[in-house]
Amino acid sequence: MLERAKSLDAADPLAKFRERFDVPGGVIYLDGNSLGCLPRATPARLEQVVREEWGRDLIRSWNSADWINLPQRVGAKIAPLIGAQPHEVIACDSVSVNLYKLISAALRMRPGRKVVLSEAGNFPTDVYMIEGLEQQGLAERRLSDRGDLLEALDEDVALLLLTHAHYKTGEVFDMEAITRAAHDKGALVLWDLSHSGGALPVDLNARNADFAVGCGYKYFNGGPGAPAYAFVAERHHSDAQQPLSGWMGHATPFAFSDDYTPAPGVDRLLCGTPGILGLAAMEVGVDLIAEIGIEPLHSKSQKLSEFFRQCLLESGLDLELVSPIDPAQRGSQLSFRHEDAYAICQALIARGVIGDFRDPDILRFGFAPAYLRFEDMAEAARHLAEVLETEEWQRKEFRERAAVT
Amino acid sequence: MLERAKSLDAADPLAKFRERFDVPGGVIYLDGNSLGCLPRATPARLEQVVREEWGRDLIRSWNSADWINLPQRVGAKIAPLIGAQPHEVIACDSVSVNLYKLISAALRMRPGRKVVLSEAGNFPTDVYMIEGLEQQGLAERRLSDRGDLLEALDEDVALLLLTHAHYKTGEVFDMEAITRAAHDKGALVLWDLSHSGGALPVDLNARNADFAVGCGYKYFNGGPGAPAYAFVAERHHSDAQQPLSGWMGHATPFAFSDDYTPAPGVDRLLCGTPGILGLAAMEVGVDLIAEIGIEPLHSKSQKLSEFFRQCLLESGLDLELVSPIDPAQRGSQLSFRHEDAYAICQALIARGVIGDFRDPDILRFGFAPAYLRFEDMAEAARHLAEVLETEEWQRKEFRERAAVT
Incomplete structure (x- = not known):
């Protein structure tokens, strides 16, 4: 052979x-599906960020190196690789934290419904984040075997949360059919792209997806614990509000107001100060995957x-x-x-x-x-x-x- | 002069x-109180993490380079600098995200009370994170001028959240007196050490503090958007449960169970996969401050x-x-x-x-x-x-x- x-x-x-x-x-x-290899361009880029942008230019780099827009810039580069528009994706926090934001946003958009449906045996963090909201009294977790999902999808379901390609078996859901079935019941759908983004064709908008999250350190080669990314379909941009309302998701963070006004679009998914080293490394990996x-x-x-x-x-x-x-x-x-x-x-x-x-x-x-x-x-x-x-x-x-x- | x-x-x-x-x-x-300078040792350490730990050893570094314990290791190094025990502090996520975790934990520990009291004009993210919980129906935000705080502290207050050194004026609260006053009313206290950790003496345990968060990129010189740290007093380790229940805060994350069991102690504050590049850079800054x-x-x-x-x-x-x-x-x-x-x-x-x-x-x-x-x-x-x-x-x-x- x-x-x-x-x-x-x-x-x-x-x-x-x-x-x-x-x-x-x-x-x-x-094991590139767990931690992607190091792109050869990454060490030099990180050295530049560390020695020049941080070491030499210091605080000024928030403007001069455009650190302030790095989450949006990396998100916009991921967008075409997952069938999204540039302003629908942002890179920040972890998959888990972004799941919490988007599950919460979906629940708020479906008042009167509390069930978040997912697959038994889905990646643990997905089902744990639903459990966190359940412990807060804000959600009801429903897990169903893959074959019974459509049956479990009733009009109590606010959100269907599934991983596009299963972390253990690699099984891929039919995103279009499942999304349609959920919409038919009035539920929203959140796709976890951790095991598909950067490796499989994903066409979020063509499939009418509502929300998505994905991982930066697997097929995007962003480095260990790289920031994650999150997608909100444009049609939900004004309705999707999330509770991790940190200062970087404020419409005017540097006005230092006592009251929170969410930034437009996906910018409101930002919470704390973005981790620049992680984002800079991730950008190199994303650029390379986009080039291929x-x-x-x-x-x-x-x-x-x-x-x-x-x-x-x-x-x-x-x-x-x-x-x-x-x-x-x-x-x-x-x-x-x-x-x-x-x-x-x-x-x-x-x-x-x-x-x-x-x-x-x-x-x-x-x-x-x-x-x-x-x-x-x-x-x-x-x-x-x-x-x-x-x-x-x-x-x-x-x-x-x-x-x- | x-x-x-x-x-x-x-x-x-x-x-x-x-x-x-x-x-x-x-x-x-x-402006080291906004973004600390680059320690000279940081670029070489990052180069090692990137080229050797990530590039050469890849996924094995979770064990061989002990990435898996980096949040605890950095937390334990910060602990003596803020008057805490090593197992009471962990480094992860952002200040904002950690505020959300700890405000939530405090509310859960004070059933029947919903008020989270803070100072009007506190750093925005602190008051915005209370607002996020208020929007979820889980908290009631009360802001009071500094001079009226003790008066505003009544038996509806679950948590008093204050920034130890004010970001704008630098005014420092008397941590001992305020904490005592809050405890007298049955409230818990969460101190934001962003503008004091690494610069001022902070003695959390001697002052009987319950919770604290702090910033890695200011006086700890951890780099732009460095991970934050969080403190939970040992006496609260079994009661403090937080809703961002991601897989890394699970007692046995690699058992991949469908049900969440929180890890012991501060480990349960972990949520998603920790950002290794940010944590590694931060460790260098913390080591240097500890040495001085x-x-x-x-x-x-x-x-x-x-x-x-x-x-x-x-x-x-x-x-x-x-x-x-x-x-x-x-x-x-x-x-x-x-x-x-x-x-x-x-x-x-x-x-x-x-x-x-x-x-x-x-x-x-x-x-x-x-x-x-x-x-x-x-x-x-x-x-x-x-x-x-x-x-x-x-x-x-x-x-x-x-x-x-």
Whole structure:
């Protein structure tokens, strides 16, 4: 398969972009869906922000380096990659905090309804943020299995909150059909794009989405704990009010009034002072993904994951695939179930093949198409086959759980 | 005065610390209370985080570089500088977001009471975050002038939220007396230390404080939009529950359960994935302030501001001081009222003397004692006198307002 991989790499129109990332030697990195690789341009940009904008120009950079508009600028660059207009997206805070803002805004727009419906087994922070509002007496959390969601969608539902591509299995929702079904019941929809933004085509406005959030540190390569982004459809700009009404979301923050007046549009999603270092690093990652383009990334992602699956099949491996077998139905990942998934993951990491484990039994491989090669697929599949054949994952050192799994 | 300044600098035990900061040439920086200077060690530390921890070690750094404990580690380093125990402080999110968490926690601990009392003219974000909860129907905002606060403190008050050193005037509250008065009425107290942490002695536990938040980018020199910190007194660790219940505040985040169980202690204040770049930069600033020591910093700060005042007096300037004249009653700043404060501030900036303006008529000078010299005081006072005498602030270019003032 290695020969075949090399010829696929030779014909890959995105191959040249690998060198725009600092992919470490000796590593096959199948975890770009958890933390994206470092773009080569990032260290120099950060050095400039730190030494020149902060160190030399100090407080003046809020104006001279336009720090004050960085959340909007990064948001506007993400917008076309998720089917939004530039003024509908802003980069700030974390996914979790933005979820809280938008769930709250939706509840307020549907007085008389308290239910926020989500999927059981959705990414934890999504369902926890609903729970936070439930503890405040402001929401009622309803979780339903994927197959029963449409049935659970009734006229008590203020908001349907779903993750577009499931973090564990990679299953992708039909955004258009689900959004329509929710609207038919008078509910709003909030899409979590953490596992799709920057990797899959997302067309929020064409699908009539109301709200969305997404992650900066996965496929956008923004760095560890990078700021998140949030989308509010233009038609909701005047109605969407959120309770984290910090000074940076004020219409005139530097008037220092005692009373809060929300800024127009998505600017009102800002809360505290934006983290400039994180935003500056994120901008580099977003620029790079925008330069490559979502369609070519998605096309390569599907080819990578299919080639990986083929390599596994040719090794005679019989692992239980929990991701959809149709690449059009899944995100940029393949997940397998194995009762010793944790130890297998550790054994692979020891060999330089970095995937990740998701409790209790999922071995997850992410395919960040911007910097992965078909050669990596062949090699990763070979290592996985060897680890399973030799049972080297049975070693004690691979079974001890670290703080972060 | 310049001669006198130079001899004061020669005798200054903190003079040697100036070179630990990258203070730009040609600038007298009197705005460290808005954005602290860049520590010289920060760029190298950030480069290490970016190139090695992120670029080379990638996702493994959550364990190997202990990213997962960075919020707690930075919090524990801040703790002794504000009179707290290491496990009572955590660094994360923004001041605004942390205010929301702690106001909510306090309201929940005082069922039957809805009033959150604060000072009219407190820093806007503090009063706006109460307003956010008021809009949700969870709080009732009560603002009172400073002199009437104790009178406004009745048994409807769940929480008293005050800024220890006022952002505009620098007036410092008597933390012990106010906290006692609030407790006598059964109210909790949340102190915003944004303008005191890292500059003034703060002794949260000795004053019996309940909660506190503070800013990372002012006197702690953490960089633009650095993460904030939050304090919860140990006695409240089991009762304080906050609604921004994101996955990183879960007792076992990597169990990926559908149900939220708060982590013990201040760890439950975490919400989303912490911003590692911001936290890493902040740690360098906190380490440096800890090395210098709060007492020597405070002592020098008082001497600097007094010397600046003397220089102004000797110039024959008659500016209206709005800060307390007693240095023990004010933070590390001096603020003056002038109807043309904005233009004067701009004229000074054009001369390299960077203070700031606070709407509508306040000219504010902050004295970050870690890197300022007495010589800077003499020179800044001379420039201010010249600007006023020559009326150069009348020029048109100094009157046009920038986005950020």
